[in-house]
Amino acid sequence: MxxxxxxxxxxxxxxxxxxxxxxxxxxxxxxxxxxxxxxxxxxxxxxxxxxxxxxxxxxxxxxxxxxxxxxxxxxxxxxxxxxxxxxxxxxxxxxxxxxxxxxxxxxLVAAADYLIFAKSGYAPLAGTSEELEAKAQAFYEGQSEITISKHTKKRETTLYLKPLIYQMNALNLRSEETLSALKVKNPQILAHCQENGGKDNVPALFLKVCTGSADNVKPELVLEAFCGFHGLPLEMAGFQIHRLEVYAKADEIPVKGEAERKSYENYIKEQKRIYRRQGRAFPEFLTLGELGSDI
Amino acid sequence: MDKLALSDEILLKIDKPARYIGNEINIVRKNPQNVAIRFAMCFPDVYEIGMSHLGIQILYDMFNQREDVYCERVYSPWVDLHKIMKDKKIPLFTLETQSPVKEMDFLGITIQYEMCYTNILQILDLSQIPLLAKERTGEDPIVIGGGPCTYNPEPLADFFDLFYIGEGETQYDALFDLYQSTCGQGKSRQDFLRAACKIPGIYVPSLYEVSYRADGTIQSFLPKFADVPATVRKEIQMDLTNTVYPRKPLVPYIKATQDRVVLEIQRGCIRGCRFCQAGMIYRPTRERDVNMLKSCAKEMLENSGQEEISLSSLSSSDYSKLPELINYLIGFKEKGVNISLPSLRIDAFSLDVMSKVQDVRKSSLTFAPEAGSQRLRNVINKGLTEEIILEGAGLAFEGGWQKVKLYFMLGLPTETEADQREIPRLADKIARRYYEIPKDKRNGKCQITISTSFFVPKPFTPFQWAKMYPQEEYLARARTVNEEMKEQLNRKSLKYNWHEADVTVLEGVFARGDRRVGQVILKAYEKGCIFDSWSEFFDNGKWMEAFQQCGVSIDFYNLRERSLDEVFPWDFIDCGVSKAFLKREWHNALKETVTPNCKMQCNGCGAAQYQGGVCLEHQN
Missing domain, CATH: 3.30.70.580 (Pseudouridine synthase I, catalytic domain, N-terminal subdomain)
Structure with missing residues (x-):
């Protein structure tokens, strides 16, 4: 099994x-x-x-x-x-x-969610989550292309990041609502949120990026491009990157074999009906865990 | 979560940060505030090597069973971190609580090989503890040395407060109790050391005075005070069954050199090879009970999750219940556990076992004839004969093996060019034996790999009187072997590996050096020598400068054949084997006379004074 x-x-x-x-x-x-x-x-x-x-x-x-x-x-x-x-x-x-x-x-891996925030003792990306949101939108929505150049041994290559970044926005880690919506379970993140010396606004970037063996975007690359765009100093050790979840594409059939395929398609059909009834859009991605069931 | 001693910034910059964070499975956690004695246990080499050492695991487990002691670990920071710690003045820290080593009561350093001596100074230096024992105060930890190199501790005498001579299981409790009743009660470091020297096995170098003759040899080696013992007798755990053994071994995250459960089946060796220090200092040979070993193996595999188990001893084939033990261990194969066998004597039994636990096509057979000719094998008392080797190899070849590794030493006492030339000839005979197998029954070519190392005479062996050779002479001998190899019929099936000889020369000086060698080690460290056992860092030029600047002659220690009445720096140690026996064996060596092993006949080495082990078996 x-x-x-x-x-x-x-x-x-x-x-x-x-x-x-x-x-x-x-x-x-x-x-x-x-x-x-x-x-x-x-x-x-x-x-x-x-x-x-x-x-x-x-x-x-x-x-x-x-x-x-x-x-x-x-x-x-x-x-x-x-x-x-x-x-x-x-x-x-x-x-x-x-x-x-x-x-x-x-x-199956197709996407992953990340949080990026400054560690205590290091300069934050912005003073508040609202300021960071403005910066994120200028970077993500405001540019028609997001490129970053990488030096390899032989040559310099340009990576086009924009189509591989599925979502980018700012969050306030002090907001209980935000944390529970993200299903943050990580003691370190939770400690960071509480630790922040009485501040009621702890800004963090949220990213959903393409992940997998074909195209893979490391969150460090996005951060590098972001800091470059805004002229912010880039000190990698000053940022904590935290992976929240890893996803498969909902329309990718996660099983081999004819019968299994049928049964999965029926399951998805059923799920879509449920979402429709609740008036919600069916998600583009499913977590890798959702594809299994408890024993 | 504990706070780490190093910042994220540093840890993300250096190679393998997992070396410095602790938190391994089966790590011992205590509140340092609740213990009376804090002990930092150190292996002065990189983490992956240090974590592979069984002795530390035994003592770590044993010390931590005491409620009043917290034993933590420390290893040599790799060169990248070394530089950062020096630049930023970050004090060296323990893995468990990430506390500065200088805050400990004890710093215990195991000294397993000579080429780690500068790393000992690195540990002290990064810990911000004075390198010289005489400059330490009550604020500094007591620095203890242990392990095989302490059978001649003199080159390191200036750097240690005390040495523990022998096996750690027996006297540490007494030492801790003494520490509590002296330092714990406000008495000084000197009071503690003066009392400690009376505990069996404890040597406090500052309490002895050495004087030298005009020719540089030792005139006298005497205690400074009447109550300081003139002789230090090695400590030994006679009952290896009813004693501590770590059932919950630490499991590192990064791959250690020994990434497996290690089961020590016995200590000592009955064989009496005359070059082998371990074979002398661990006498008498003592076995652990097979039932104890079975339960240890099971528990250690369960508690660690390791996928491999290995037997440890000097000569596993001599363990009396070996078939029973191995058959038990083979039972774990269905749980995906590999069994890694140490070099067993090659015979029908071992080949049968090996074919069950390893892939015959990929694995190789190992023989260690140590010398090429039968004459020289008689000199060194290595019982292996050409017949035994050819018979074993033949059996193995018939069984499908085709790779053989052969280990030899060059520079043995009385060795001639003829002896050297016998090395490749023996390899060729083994290859010939392989090609006797009909072509359709064998699997292509065989591969015989010859490796030679250069012999270094060690204290407490019959060869402690022997002279060494200049560096060029060693290399000339290796070239002779290489030339001869090219003359062999099956040269295309033979491969020869040898090493540089500069390390050999240094090992020779440290192995049999006296207190005057310490200043050279200090000077070399100041010049930047560390990780000398790593060829990429070894810098012979710096060492030669250090010898020259200190006015210490390498030739005095290496090229002299010592006279039988010379006082050796290590003569104050009673290692159980008498000097009279070693002399007898030195003469037997020169006469090319073989001495039977301990199971065949007692040769009166002196180890019987410990009243146990093989000395009480087979008595006629």
């Missing part, structure tokens, strides 16, 4: 890179006694794949990986077993079963 696990990463664990996180979870899965399946051969390895690598220094509420298991206890029991063996700074949030023919999280 296929299982998709969602976790968050905060605090000093942000210094653990992607490959080391994979190694970390290989060991954690064994400590938690999850009945994971192994490949054949002399040096069998766990069947596990991560959705989208996270850069060193970035925190997250929305990390996903898939495993294949021979059997599984309930989602609740498994989450508990995993969390009992987690290091401080990693918590497992979801544990969902996927259809047997599910495509991997990695192949």
């Amino acid at each position: 296929n299982i998709r696990i969602k976790f968050q990463k905060y605090g000093i664990m942000k210094f653990i890179g992607h490959l080391d996180m994979m190694r970390y979870f290989q060991k954690a899965i064994r400590r938690a006694d999850i009945d994971i399946a192994y490949s054949e051969g002399y040096s069998p390895h766990q069947i596990m794949s991560f959705a989208a690598p996270l850069g060193v220094g970035i925190t997250s509420d929305g990390e996903y990986f898939d495993i294949r298991a021979n059997s599984s206890k309930s989602s609740q029991t498994s989450i508990q077993a995993l969390n009992e063996t987690m290091a401080e700074g990693i918590s497992v949030l979801e544990y969902k079963q996927l259809p047997d023919t599910a495509k991997t999280a990695m192949s």
